[in-house]
Amino acid sequence: MNFEELTQLAERERAAQHAMPFQIHVCAGTGCHAAGSEMVAKALEGEVARSTLKGKVLVKCVGCRGLCASGPIVEVEQQQPNAEPASVLYAHVRPEDAPEVVRSIGGEPVERLFLDTNQPFFTRQLKIVLEDCGKIDPERIEDYIARGGYRALFKVLDEMTPSEVIDEITHSGLRGRGGAGFPTGLKWATVAKANPQRYPTYVPPGVQSQKFVICNGDEGDPGAFMDRSVMEGDPHRVLEGMIIAGYAVGANQGYIYVRAEYPLAVKRLRTAIRQAQRVGLLGNNIAGTAFSFNIDIRLGAGAFVCGEETALIASIEGGRGLPRPRPPYPAEYGLWGCPTLINNVETLANIAPIINRGAAWFASIGTAKSKGTKVFALTGQVKNTGLIEVPMGITLREIVFDIGGGIPNGRKFKAVQTGGPSGGCIPEQYLDTPVDYESLTALGSIMGSGGLIVMDDSTDMVEVARFFMEFCMEESCGKCIPCRAGTAQIHHILTKFQTGRATMRDLRLLEELCDVVKHASLCGLGQSAPNPVLSTLRYFRHEYEAKLRSDGYAYGHANGAAEEALSHVQ
């Protein structure tokens, strides 16, 4: 396919869609799917076929709309000449509601189900990564192309050299969305410069590439589902980002590493890859150029540590997901010993918009050091749980209270947890901090991949710390001792707190242990595992102290030890 064919296809698809004055979008994201959206879609289709509007209404299933708690969500769109379609959103739609919804098309919306899009949940968001998610049918490449998809790929192939692409990404200021926030342009440049002959390689026969691009869709952080929603709702955007990345760094083979727990994401990605191959946007000589690129899917199998890049590579090679010391970084010595680019799903989903609209546009959004937007999975004790995308630099208070709608059941806000098991809890007094990589790190938490869990005053912070430590203990791969033994010991001490057996010495030991594990561990899992404990100790120390043994002494310890312990407190 060449650029003209792409434009024609987009025109044809748009014309076909305009021929239908109305469209009904039924959310088929995980949340709405679980709430029964499939039945709703069937009921609507049946109803349309029976009504006078037959042939004028297109019912399609789309990706996540964000407001998962109000699912199933249905959107009725009316085409308008020379303008964005007018749309009405309905929440909690049940199959029985189908007749009423279909009857209302073209007239007054159904009051009972109406969802106001003028509330902060919608108006405060800024969608770049998710701009098409919930608008297009993720199982049809034509729909993506009709909305301008793959234009960026052609722009790159036709007009730009690989180094120009890398410069564009560098100037945009995009940073990795996988957690650490490493500048993406710099990473691409490193891989592009890396010499594949520098280290011995062991590429298996049949794989033809000297460099690789890996899309990290492992998303092991419990409580987060951003990457899943992107892969399920807009898979072609991820593919396009990967192909452009491959062109920029000189790779001919890409892998998407997805958790096996996400069967729907796997299925949609497989469909997307097949469709892209069919129209010649993937495979040999893409769009008639000399550039070839293939993408394969590799399934994860439920190990948190496999989100870590070196462990992920070990897993793709077919072994146990054990991390190894860096350097050499995967950018020089990665998959099968070749230079490898690893980027998160969301990072890659940002590529096409940057190429299309330019680095300057992207750099104008966000704060001085963190550009663009971030997708968060907002969950826990807030009214509006779901998927949101906000510009960097928005405050946590705006996220929790404006977009999230505050705490339900008249309870009080206590803390918000970011970054999952590697992050920390942020208390009320820091809610006005702008969200960017640096300020969250300064608060003892991290940006992480995007889980935001809100806790109210009924939450026991020591229990939260214990919960995360149990997670890290079980997920520790066991390769290095500080992490394997340290997390178990920390967990043991936290359990002592929960059973009322902890003493002052335990509190001190806990702090020491956290310090050791943090500094001596091999990979990011161990290095960040103490974060939940450290941050709760920092902001909620009184809760730990309230749980000390009431007499303040350890069993069988002489007074000296207890005194020493007490003097340490002072």
Add this chain to the structure above:
Amino acid sequence: MRRYGYQGHALIEALHTAQEAFGYLDDFTLRYIARQLRLPYSKVYGVATFYNYFTLKPQGAHVCVVCLGTACYIKGSPELVSALESAYKVKAGSTTADNALSLLVARCVGSCALAPVAVLDGEVIGKATPAVLLERVQQRLGAAQPAEVAS
């Protein structure tokens, strides 16, 4: 396995395929995979036990997975587990004596907005309460009994 040319790096894919077909990985399957891919059995066993997703034990007729991810945990999923544990005399991670129900726990099934979440035979039950969940499990078990007697 043929698709990957019987190469070592196909191991995880092979295990996935086998588990999908048989429901679990028994010793025979692991040995077969090891032989076909020309890998030491120890490596195959090591990989199969490293990843949580692979299970070496057969599962019950019905499987109920309760999410213990952060979002669900905060919203009370431990209560779901203990309710099921006491109602069916089964410990989390194991199967009832009559092989009717396996109770498993997961780290986030990715429906956190609907926390707490349980997955019963592949069907996601969001915003679950112990009462609702027990009722649904009972329905499944009840429905399955006649079929089992018949077979």
